Amino acid sequence: MLSSGGQNAPLPPHHPRVAATEQEAERLDVAPGDSLLELAQVEFFDDGTPFEYSVSRNVGTRYELKDVNVL
Numbered sequence: 800m801l802s803s804g805g806q807n808a809p810l811p812p813h814h815p816r817v818a819a820t821e822q823e824a825e826r827l828d829v830a831p832g833d834s835l836l837e838l839a840q841v842e843f844f845d846d847g848t849p850f851e852y853s854v855s856r857n858v859g860t861r862y863e864l865k866d867v868n869v870l
Contacts, residue, residue, distance in 0.1 A: 814838055814864075817856060827858050836862060 816834045824831040835856040842851040 816859075819856070823856060827856075829858055834859060836864070838864075
């Protein structure tokens with residue numbers, strides 16, 4: 800079974816707001832320099848072994864953040 804977060808990966812104290820690069824702006828259909836929400840996460844197997852690390856940048860007006868821990 801896979802898990803995200805839980806005891807192995809507490810949420811960071813905040814998720815930074817970053818400015819969209821030219822390439823991100825083109826791909827996300829926003830203006831360069833517009834604010835994006837940056838999220839980083841680590842995925843773990845049940846035994847606590849990490850297997851994936853990802854960073855995403857999201858357009859805040861198209862995104863809803865919910866924290867869900869499944870144990």
